[in-house]
Amino acid sequence: MEVAIYSNSRQLFNRLFCNILHLHRSYYHHGRSKRILLSRLFQPMNLREDRTIGVGRSSDITCKSQRLMLQAGLIQPANTGCFHYLPYTVRAMEKLVRVIDKEMQSIGGQKVNMPSLTSASLWKTSERWDLLGKELFRLKDRHDMEYCLSPTHEEAVTELIAMQGNLSYRQLPLMLYQVTRKFRDEPKPRFGLLRGREFYMKDMYTFDVSEGAAMETYNLVSQAYSCIFGQLGLQFVKVQADTGSIGGKMSHEFQLPADIGEDRLLMCSDCHFAANVEAMTDTETNCPQCHGKLKESKGIEVGHTFYLGTKYSYILGASYSNTENKPVVTEMGCFGLGVTRILAAAIEVLSTEDEIRWPSLLAPYQVCIIPPKKGSKEELSLGLSETLYDTLIDAVPQLHGEVLLDDRSHLTIGKRLKDASRLGYPYVVIAGKRVLENPPVFEVRCQNNGKTVFLTQEGVLDLLRNVKIV
Numbered sequence: 001m002e003v004a005i006y007s008n009s010r011q012l013f014n015r016l017f018c019n020i021l022h023l024h025r026s027y028y029h030h031g032r033s034k035r036i037l038l039s040r041l042f043q044p045m046n047l048r049e050d051r052t053i054g055v056g057r058s059s060d061i062t063c064k065s066q067r068l069m070l071q072a073g074l075i076q077p078a079n080t081g082c083f084h085y086l087p088y089t090v091r092a093m094e095k096l097v098r099v100i101d102k103e104m105q106s107i108g109g110q111k112v113n114m115p116s117l118t119s120a121s122l123w124k125t126s127e128r129w130d131l132l133g134k135e136l137f138r139l140k141d142r143h144d145m146e147y148c149l150s151p152t153h154e155e156a157v158t159e160l161i162a163m164q165g166n167l168s169y170r171q172l173p174l175m176l177y178q179v180t181r182k183f184r185d186e187p188k189p190r191f192g193l194l195r196g197r198e199f200y201m202k203d204m205y206t207f208d209v210s211e212g213a214a215m216e217t218y219n220l221v222s223q224a225y226s227c228i229f230g231q232l233g234l235q236f237v238k239v240q241a242d243t244g245s246i247g248g249k250m251s252h253e254f255q256l257p258a259d260i261g262e263d264r265l266l267m268c269s270d271c272h273f274a275a276n277v278e279a280m281t282d283t284e285t286n287c288p289q290c291h292g293k294l295k296e297s298k299g300i301e302v303g304h305t306f307y308l309g310t311k312y313s314y315i316l317g318a319s320y321s322n323t324e325n326k327p328v329v330t331e332m333g334c335f336g337l338g339v340t341r342i343l344a345a346a347i348e349v350l351s352t353e354d355e356i357r358w359p360s361l362l363a364p365y366q367v368c369i370i371p372p373k374k375g376s377k378e379e380l381s382l383g384l385s386e387t388l389y390d391t392l393i394d395a396v397p398q399l400h401g402e403v404l405l406d407d408r409s410h411l412t413i414g415k416r417l418k419d420a421s422r423l424g425y426p427y428v429v430i431a432g433k434r435v436l437e438n439p440p441v442f443e444v445r446c447q448n449n450g451k452t453v454f455l456t457q458e459g460v461l462d463l464l465r466n467v468k469i470v
C-alpha cells in the first residue's frame with residue numbers, strides 16, 4: 001500500500017514537473033526562438049573556401065563529395081579514416097535510416113543491435129580470424145581475452161540463433177537486421193566517408209528452411225534494396241559479384257555508376273547482364289549470356305547481397321525443427337547497405353562541382369528562408385519572412401523541424417543565397433525586391449530541378465504542402 005501511494009505521488013510529481021517544463025519551454029520559445037536559426041547551428045567551416053586549407057593537406061582531399069562535405073561543415077576529420085559527423089550529416093543519416101527501416105520492416109525484418117566487440121574464439125570457429133588478417137581491428141581485455149571490433153556480424157548473429165536451441169519451422173523465415181558502426185582497418189582510407197575505417201552499415205541476416213525459401217528471401221530483400229534506391233532517386237546497377245571473405249554461393253552488388261568508383265563493372269548493351277570484373281573468370285569482351293558487346297564503367301558499391309547457404313549455420317549449429325520435429329541446419333543470407341557510404345555516394349553523383357545536391361528525402365532541412373539584409377529598402381517588410389515561417393509550420397505541420405531561417409541579416413541576400421545553393425536545401429525562399437509589392441511576392445528557388453518561381457505567401461504554402469518528409 002505504501003509502495004502504491006509512493007508510486008502514485010511519484011507519478012503526480014513527474015507529471016507536474018513535465019507540465020512546468022513545457023510551460024517554461026513555450027514561454028522560452030515564444031516568438032523568435034521557436035524558429036530554427038541558421039546562426040545558431042553548429043557548422044564549424046561555415047562555408048568558407050579559404051578554411052578548406054585548415055582541414056588537412058590538400059592531397060588528403062581525394063574526391064568531390066569529401067571536399068563539399070568538408071567545406072559545408074558536414075564532417076570534420078578526426079583521425080585517419082574517421083570523421084565527426086556534424087549536425088547536418090546526422091540529420092540526413094537519420095532520414096536515410098528511417099527510409100531503410102521502413103523497407104526492411106515491410107518485408108518482415110526485425111531490428112536488433114549486436115555488440116561491436118566480438119570474441120576471437122567465434123571468429124576462429126569460422127576460420128575468419130586469420131582470413132581477414134590486418135583488416136580486423138584486434139584488441140585484448142584485462143584478462144588477456146582477444147576480441148575484434150566487428151566489420152560484420154555473420155558469426156555473432158548465427159551464434160545468437162544457435163543459442164536459442166532449435167527454432168520452429170513456423171518461425172522462419174527469420175530476418176534480423178541492425179544499423180551500427182562497423183570497423184575495418186583499411187590499408188588506404190580515402191574519399192572521405194566513402195572508404196573510412198569506422199562507418200555505419202545496415203546488415204541483415206536471414207534464416208530459412210530450404211535453399212528455395214532462402215532464394216525467395218534473397219529476391220525479396222534485393223527488391224527492397226531497389227525500392228530504397230528508387231525512393232532516393234539514385235540510378236543504380238545490380239551486378240553479379242564475387243563472394244570474397246564473406247563466402248557463400250551467390251552474391252550481387254548494388255553499384256552507383258561514378259568516375260571515382262573503385263569497382264570496375266562490365267555491362268551488356270543488349271541484355272540485362274552486368275557483373276563486377278572481380279566476379280568474372282576471365283576478362284571477357286563479350287556477354288556470357290547473349291554474346292553482345294560488354295562495356296566497362298566504374299561504380300561505387302553501396303549494397304551487397306549474399307546467399308550464404310549453410311556456411312555459418314553448419315559450423316555454429318543454427319538449426320530449426322522441421323514438420324517431423326527433426327533438426328535441420330538453416331539456410332542463410334546476408335545483406336549489407338553502406339549507410340554513410342550511400343550518403344557520400346549520393347552527394348558524389350548528384351552534386352555539381354561546388355553545390356551539394358541531396359536526394360530530396362534526405363536533405364537535412366527542406367526549406368531555407370532568407371529575409372532581407374539589415375538596412376535595405378526591403379527591410380521595410382520586416383517580419384514578413386518570420387510570418388511566412390510561422391504560418392508555414394502551422395499550415396504544413398510535417399515541415400516542423402524542416403525549415404531554417406537564415407537570420408544572418410548583416411550579410412547580403414546574394415551571399416546567403418550562395419551558401420544556401422551550396423548546402424542544397426531543396427527549397428530556398430527569398431524575401432527579395434518583390435516583397436515590397438502588394439501583396440508581397442517571394443522568390444522560390446527549387447534547387448533540385450533548377451527552377452525559380454515567384455509566389456505570394458499563399459502560393460509558397462501551396463508549393464510546400466507537397467514536400468515529402470520521411
Ligand SMILES: [Zn+2]
Pocket residue numbers: 268269270271272273287288289290291292
Ligand atoms: Zn548480353
